[in-house]
Amino acid sequence: MASTQWLKVVHAESSAPAQSVSRNNVIRFPSSQRILLPVSLHYASPEQSRAQIRALLHCPLGVYVAGIEAVRGDVRVLFDIAAEDFDFTLHTLIATLPQATIGRLSRRSVKAASSRA
Incomplete structure (x- = not known):
C-alpha cells in the first residue's frame, strides 16, 4: 500500500498559518479474479517435450505460465490467468498445442498468491 503524501499549502497574501492537506496519488484498480488452469502435454521423447515447452513459452501464452513439471511421460504446465483472459488462453492453447x-479450473486465492511472492 502506498503512503499518503502531505502537501503544505501557504498563501502569500495572508499571514495565516500554513495548512497541511492530504493528497493520495494512488489510483486503485479493481483486482480481477485469477484462475489456475492445469494442462498436461504427453511426449514420447525428451526432444519432443523440449519442443512442446519451447512452442508454449514462445507463443503469447508464455506470460501466463506459473509452473512446469515433468512427471512420467507428461509435462504438466500450470497457467495463472485472469478470468477475462480465459477465452483467449483456451483458443491460443488449442491452436498452439x-x-x-x-x-x-480452480480459483487462485489472493492470500496464497501474496504469501508466495
Missing part, C-alpha cells in the same frame, strides 16, 4: 489435455 492441440494435443494438450486441459485439466480442471
Whole structure:
C-alpha cells in the first residue's frame, strides 16, 4: 500500500498559518479474479517435450505460465490467468498445442498468491 503524501499549502497574501492537506496519488484498480488452469502435454521423447515447452513459452501464452513439471511421460504446465483472459488462453492453447489435455479450473486465492511472492 502506498503512503499518503502531505502537501503544505501557504498563501502569500495572508499571514495565516500554513495548512497541511492530504493528497493520495494512488489510483486503485479493481483486482480481477485469477484462475489456475492445469494442462498436461504427453511426449514420447525428451526432444519432443523440449519442443512442446519451447512452442508454449514462445507463443503469447508464455506470460501466463506459473509452473512446469515433468512427471512420467507428461509435462504438466500450470497457467495463472485472469478470468477475462480465459477465452483467449483456451483458443491460443488449442491452436498452439492441440494435443494438450486441459485439466480442471480452480480459483487462485489472493492470500496464497501474496504469501508466495
